[in-house]
Amino acid sequence: MTNQFHEANRRRWDAGSESWARRADLSGTWRECHRNPSLALHDAELRWFGDVAGKNVAVLGSGDNKVVFALSGMGAKVTSIDISWQQLIVARHRAAELGLHVEFVQADVVDMSMFNDAVYDVVYTGGHVAHWVSDLNRYYAEAARILKPKGLLIVKEYHPIRHMWHPFLNLSRVSSNCLHQGVNYFERGPYRSEVAPEVLPVMPGGLEQFIFHWTVADYITAISSSGCKLIHLEEFDDSQESWETTPLAGLPASILFIGRRCG
Numbered sequence: 001m002t003n004q005f006h007e008a009n010r011r012r013w014d015a016g017s018e019s020w021a022r023r024a025d026l027s028g029t030w031r032e033c034h035r036n037p038s039l040a041l042h043d044a045e046l047r048w049f050g051d052v053a054g055k056n057v058a059v060l061g062s063g064d065n066k067v068v069f070a071l072s073g074m075g076a077k078v079t080s081i082d083i084s085w086q087q088l089i090v091a092r093h094r095a096a097e098l099g100l101h102v103e104f105v106q107a108d109v110v111d112m113s114m115f116n117d118a119v120y121d122v123v124y125t126g127g128h129v130a131h132w133v134s135d136l137n138r139y140y141a142e143a144a145r146i147l148k149p150k151g152l153l154i155v156k157e158y159h160p161i162r163h164m165w166h167p168f169l170n171l172s173r174v175s176s177n178c179l180h181q182g183v184n185y186f187e188r189g190p191y192r193s194e195v196a197p198e199v200l201p202v203m204p205g206g207l208e209q210f211i212f213h214w215t216v217a218d219y220i221t222a223i224s225s226s227g228c229k230l231i232h233l234e235e236f237d238d239s240q241e242s243w244e245t246t247p248l249a250g251l252p253a254s255i256l257f258i259g260r261r262c263g
Protein backbone atom coordinates (compact mmCIF):
# COMPACT_ATOMS: atom_id res chain seq x y z
CA MET A 1 0.00 0.00 0.00
CA THR A 2 1.44 3.38 -0.97
CA ASN A 3 -0.13 6.84 -1.29
CA GLN A 4 -0.39 9.66 -3.82
CA PHE A 5 2.65 11.47 -2.42
CA HIS A 6 4.86 8.41 -2.49
CA GLU A 7 3.59 7.41 -5.91
CA ALA A 8 4.56 10.85 -7.30
CA ASN A 9 7.93 10.60 -5.55
CA ARG A 10 8.48 7.12 -6.99
CA ARG A 11 7.89 8.47 -10.52
CA ARG A 12 10.21 11.38 -9.77
CA TRP A 13 13.00 9.06 -8.60
CA ASP A 14 12.51 6.67 -11.50
CA ALA A 15 12.94 9.68 -13.83
CA GLY A 16 15.80 11.14 -11.79
CA SER A 17 17.75 7.95 -11.38
CA GLU A 18 19.91 8.49 -14.47
CA SER A 19 21.04 11.92 -13.30
CA TRP A 20 21.62 10.58 -9.75
CA ALA A 21 23.80 7.84 -11.24
CA ARG A 22 25.78 10.39 -13.30
CA ARG A 23 26.29 12.48 -10.18
CA ALA A 24 27.60 9.45 -8.28
CA ASP A 25 29.86 8.57 -11.20
CA LEU A 26 31.43 12.03 -11.05
CA SER A 27 32.67 11.47 -7.51
CA GLY A 28 33.19 7.76 -8.10
CA THR A 29 33.10 6.92 -4.38
CA TRP A 30 30.56 4.12 -4.93
CA ARG A 31 33.42 2.12 -6.45
CA GLU A 32 35.47 2.39 -3.24
CA CYS A 33 32.93 2.14 -0.39
CA HIS A 34 33.12 -1.65 -0.11
CA ARG A 35 36.87 -1.36 0.58
CA ASN A 36 36.65 1.87 2.57
CA PRO A 37 33.31 2.07 4.46
CA SER A 38 34.17 5.47 5.93
CA LEU A 39 33.47 6.96 2.49
CA ALA A 40 29.79 6.14 3.08
CA LEU A 41 29.41 6.02 6.86
CA HIS A 42 30.55 8.49 9.51
CA ASP A 43 32.62 7.14 12.44
CA ALA A 44 29.63 7.80 14.70
CA GLU A 45 27.59 5.37 12.57
CA LEU A 46 30.35 2.80 12.13
CA ARG A 47 30.73 2.53 15.92
CA TRP A 48 27.12 1.33 16.15
CA PHE A 49 27.42 -1.19 13.35
CA GLY A 50 30.48 -2.77 14.97
CA ASP A 51 31.33 -6.12 13.43
CA VAL A 52 28.47 -6.78 10.98
CA ALA A 53 30.08 -9.78 9.28
CA GLY A 54 27.42 -12.44 8.71
CA LYS A 55 24.61 -10.27 10.07
CA ASN A 56 21.36 -9.53 8.23
CA VAL A 57 21.15 -5.82 7.52
CA ALA A 58 18.38 -3.93 5.69
CA VAL A 59 18.98 -0.49 4.16
CA LEU A 60 15.75 1.45 3.58
CA GLY A 61 15.58 4.10 0.85
CA SER A 62 18.95 2.86 -0.39
CA GLY A 63 19.35 5.43 -3.21
CA ASP A 64 22.92 5.49 -4.51
CA ASN A 65 23.58 2.35 -2.40
CA LYS A 66 26.94 3.56 -1.12
CA VAL A 67 25.95 2.47 2.40
CA VAL A 68 24.80 -0.89 1.02
CA PHE A 69 28.14 -1.45 -0.72
CA ALA A 70 30.06 -0.38 2.41
CA LEU A 71 28.13 -2.84 4.62
CA SER A 72 28.40 -5.60 2.07
CA GLY A 73 32.17 -5.03 1.95
CA MET A 74 32.19 -5.38 5.75
CA GLY A 75 30.70 -8.86 5.32
CA ALA A 76 27.04 -8.17 6.13
CA LYS A 77 24.20 -9.91 4.26
CA VAL A 78 22.49 -6.78 2.94
CA THR A 79 18.99 -6.18 1.61
CA SER A 80 18.71 -2.92 -0.33
CA ILE A 81 15.17 -1.52 -0.32
CA ASP A 82 13.97 1.41 -2.39
CA ILE A 83 10.67 2.57 -3.87
CA SER A 84 12.29 3.26 -7.25
CA TRP A 85 12.92 0.37 -9.65
CA GLN A 86 15.30 2.50 -11.66
CA GLN A 87 17.43 3.27 -8.63
CA LEU A 88 17.58 -0.46 -7.87
CA ILE A 89 18.51 -1.34 -11.45
CA VAL A 90 21.48 1.05 -11.33
CA ALA A 91 22.51 -0.35 -7.95
CA ARG A 92 22.19 -3.97 -9.12
CA HIS A 93 24.55 -3.30 -12.04
CA ARG A 94 27.01 -1.58 -9.75
CA ALA A 95 26.92 -4.41 -7.20
CA ALA A 96 27.61 -6.91 -10.00
CA GLU A 97 30.54 -4.78 -11.20
CA LEU A 98 31.96 -4.73 -7.66
CA GLY A 99 31.36 -8.46 -7.18
CA LEU A 100 29.04 -7.90 -4.19
CA HIS A 101 26.09 -10.13 -3.33
CA VAL A 102 23.18 -7.91 -2.35
CA GLU A 103 19.44 -8.59 -2.31
CA PHE A 104 17.45 -5.79 -4.00
CA VAL A 105 13.78 -5.31 -3.16
CA GLN A 106 11.38 -2.67 -4.41
CA ALA A 107 9.15 -1.46 -1.58
CA ASP A 108 7.69 1.62 -0.01
CA VAL A 109 9.20 2.02 3.46
CA VAL A 110 5.76 2.49 5.00
CA ASP A 111 4.66 -0.94 3.77
CA MET A 112 7.25 -3.71 3.77
CA SER A 113 4.67 -6.47 4.13
CA MET A 114 6.72 -8.74 1.85
CA PHE A 115 9.14 -9.16 4.78
CA ASN A 116 8.40 -11.31 7.81
CA ASP A 117 8.68 -9.92 11.33
CA ALA A 118 12.02 -10.10 13.15
CA VAL A 119 14.41 -11.02 10.32
CA TYR A 120 17.11 -8.34 10.52
CA ASP A 121 19.87 -7.74 13.06
CA VAL A 122 20.22 -4.12 11.95
CA VAL A 123 18.00 -1.77 9.94
CA TYR A 124 19.71 1.35 8.60
CA THR A 125 17.97 4.27 6.99
CA GLY A 126 18.70 7.85 6.20
CA GLY A 127 20.74 10.29 4.21
CA HIS A 128 17.69 12.21 2.98
CA VAL A 129 15.05 9.51 2.98
CA ALA A 130 12.66 10.75 5.71
CA HIS A 131 11.84 13.95 3.87
CA TRP A 132 10.28 11.89 1.06
CA VAL A 133 8.06 9.98 3.48
CA SER A 134 4.60 11.21 4.49
CA ASP A 135 4.21 9.14 7.65
CA LEU A 136 7.25 8.90 9.92
CA ASN A 137 5.44 6.73 12.49
CA ARG A 138 4.57 4.01 9.97
CA TYR A 139 8.03 4.21 8.41
CA TYR A 140 9.88 3.45 11.65
CA ALA A 141 7.18 1.04 12.90
CA GLU A 142 7.81 -1.03 9.76
CA ALA A 143 11.57 -0.77 10.31
CA ALA A 144 11.14 -1.97 13.91
CA ARG A 145 8.79 -4.80 12.89
CA ILE A 146 11.39 -6.43 10.63
CA LEU A 147 14.08 -6.15 13.34
CA LYS A 148 14.93 -9.07 15.59
CA PRO A 149 14.46 -8.49 19.33
CA LYS A 150 17.40 -6.35 20.57
CA GLY A 151 18.28 -5.52 16.95
CA LEU A 152 19.41 -1.97 16.14
CA LEU A 153 17.55 0.69 14.21
CA ILE A 154 20.09 3.22 12.93
CA VAL A 155 18.62 6.44 11.53
CA LYS A 156 20.99 9.12 10.16
CA GLU A 157 19.22 12.09 8.66
CA TYR A 158 19.87 15.57 7.37
CA HIS A 159 19.40 17.72 10.44
CA PRO A 160 15.94 19.40 10.65
CA ILE A 161 17.56 22.70 11.62
CA ARG A 162 19.60 22.76 8.43
CA HIS A 163 16.67 21.39 6.44
CA MET A 164 14.47 24.38 7.27
CA TRP A 165 17.08 26.75 5.77
CA HIS A 166 17.87 24.66 2.75
CA PRO A 167 16.00 25.58 -0.44
CA PHE A 168 14.72 21.94 -0.69
CA LEU A 169 11.42 23.26 0.51
CA ASN A 170 11.37 26.37 -1.61
CA LEU A 171 13.49 25.61 -4.62
CA SER A 172 12.77 28.94 -6.27
CA ARG A 173 14.73 30.76 -3.55
CA VAL A 174 18.21 29.45 -4.23
CA SER A 175 20.96 31.89 -3.34
CA SER A 176 24.65 31.32 -3.00
CA ASN A 177 25.40 34.14 -0.59
CA CYS A 178 22.57 34.48 1.87
CA LEU A 179 20.19 32.29 3.82
CA HIS A 180 16.46 32.24 3.22
CA GLN A 181 14.30 30.41 5.68
CA GLY A 182 12.66 27.66 3.60
CA VAL A 183 9.87 26.89 6.05
CA ASN A 184 8.53 27.48 9.52
CA TYR A 185 10.18 24.78 11.66
CA PHE A 186 6.77 23.43 12.70
CA GLU A 187 5.17 23.16 9.26
CA ARG A 188 5.57 19.59 8.10
CA GLY A 189 4.20 19.96 4.57
CA PRO A 190 3.66 18.34 2.14
CA TYR A 191 5.71 20.76 0.03
CA ARG A 192 4.76 20.23 -3.59
CA SER A 193 7.07 21.27 -6.40
CA GLU A 194 7.50 20.65 -10.10
CA VAL A 195 10.97 19.56 -11.01
CA ALA A 196 13.22 18.55 -13.87
CA PRO A 197 14.18 14.89 -14.29
CA GLU A 198 17.56 15.88 -12.83
CA VAL A 199 17.14 15.50 -9.11
CA LEU A 200 17.54 19.04 -7.79
CA PRO A 201 16.39 21.71 -10.29
CA VAL A 202 12.93 23.19 -10.22
CA MET A 203 11.05 23.20 -13.54
CA PRO A 204 7.51 24.56 -13.76
CA GLY A 205 5.34 22.01 -15.57
CA GLY A 206 7.82 19.22 -14.77
CA LEU A 207 7.45 16.19 -12.55
CA GLU A 208 5.59 16.51 -9.26
CA GLN A 209 7.37 15.80 -6.01
CA PHE A 210 6.28 16.02 -2.37
CA ILE A 211 8.70 16.74 0.45
CA PHE A 212 8.05 16.72 4.18
CA HIS A 213 9.76 18.54 7.01
CA TRP A 214 10.12 16.58 10.28
CA THR A 215 11.21 18.12 13.56
CA VAL A 216 13.66 16.58 16.03
CA ALA A 217 10.71 15.75 18.29
CA ASP A 218 8.95 14.01 15.37
CA TYR A 219 11.93 11.68 14.92
CA ILE A 220 12.19 10.94 18.63
CA THR A 221 8.46 10.30 18.95
CA ALA A 222 8.29 8.08 15.87
CA ILE A 223 11.29 5.96 16.91
CA SER A 224 10.16 5.72 20.55
CA SER A 225 6.69 4.56 19.53
CA SER A 226 7.97 2.12 16.87
CA GLY A 227 8.70 -0.76 19.22
CA CYS A 228 12.28 0.44 19.77
CA LYS A 229 13.82 2.15 22.76
CA LEU A 230 15.83 5.23 21.79
CA ILE A 231 19.27 4.55 23.29
CA HIS A 232 21.46 7.21 21.67
CA LEU A 233 21.17 10.56 19.93
CA GLU A 234 24.04 12.47 18.34
CA GLU A 235 24.55 15.49 16.07
CA PHE A 236 27.60 15.99 13.89
CA ASP A 237 29.15 17.82 10.92
CA ASP A 238 28.95 21.55 10.53
CA SER A 239 30.67 22.08 7.19
CA GLN A 240 29.14 23.05 3.88
CA GLU A 241 28.29 20.09 1.65
CA SER A 242 29.43 20.38 -1.99
CA TRP A 243 25.85 20.13 -3.30
CA GLU A 244 24.42 22.77 -0.96
CA THR A 245 23.62 25.99 -2.78
CA THR A 246 23.26 28.24 0.28
CA PRO A 247 25.82 29.05 3.00
CA LEU A 248 24.88 26.48 5.63
CA ALA A 249 28.26 25.94 7.33
CA GLY A 250 27.93 26.16 11.10
CA LEU A 251 24.49 24.59 11.19
CA PRO A 252 24.40 20.92 12.20
CA ALA A 253 24.25 18.73 9.09
CA SER A 254 23.50 15.28 10.49
CA ILE A 255 21.48 13.78 13.29
CA LEU A 256 21.85 10.17 14.35
CA PHE A 257 19.25 8.18 16.29
CA ILE A 258 19.89 4.68 17.60
CA GLY A 259 16.92 2.58 18.64
CA ARG A 260 17.09 -0.89 20.17
CA ARG A 261 14.20 -3.24 19.36
CA CYS A 262 12.34 -4.13 22.53
CA GLY A 263 12.65 -7.84 23.38
Ligand SMILES: C[S@@+](CC[C@H](N)C(=O)[O-])C[C@H]1O[C@@H](n2cnc3c(N)ncnc32)[C@H](O)[C@@H]1O
Pocket residue numbers: 006009010013060061062063064065081082083084087107108109110126127128129132133
Ligand atom coordinates in the same frame (compact mmCIF):
# COMPACT_ATOMS: atom_id res chain seq x y z
C1 LIG B 1 18.37 11.15 -1.67
S1 LIG B 1 18.18 9.41 -1.84
C2 LIG B 1 18.72 8.91 -0.24
C3 LIG B 1 19.60 7.73 -0.27
C4 LIG B 1 21.10 8.00 -0.40
N1 LIG B 1 21.59 8.70 0.75
C5 LIG B 1 21.46 8.75 -1.66
O1 LIG B 1 22.01 9.86 -1.54
O2 LIG B 1 21.27 8.27 -2.76
C6 LIG B 1 16.46 9.14 -1.63
C7 LIG B 1 16.06 7.70 -1.97
O3 LIG B 1 14.89 7.38 -1.22
C8 LIG B 1 14.03 6.65 -2.05
N2 LIG B 1 12.65 6.79 -1.53
C9 LIG B 1 11.89 7.91 -1.52
N3 LIG B 1 10.71 7.65 -0.97
C10 LIG B 1 10.72 6.34 -0.61
C11 LIG B 1 9.77 5.48 0.00
N4 LIG B 1 8.57 5.91 0.37
N5 LIG B 1 10.11 4.19 0.21
C12 LIG B 1 11.34 3.72 -0.18
N6 LIG B 1 12.28 4.49 -0.76
C13 LIG B 1 11.97 5.79 -0.97
C14 LIG B 1 14.22 7.28 -3.44
O4 LIG B 1 13.79 6.44 -4.48
C15 LIG B 1 15.71 7.53 -3.44
O5 LIG B 1 16.43 6.45 -3.99
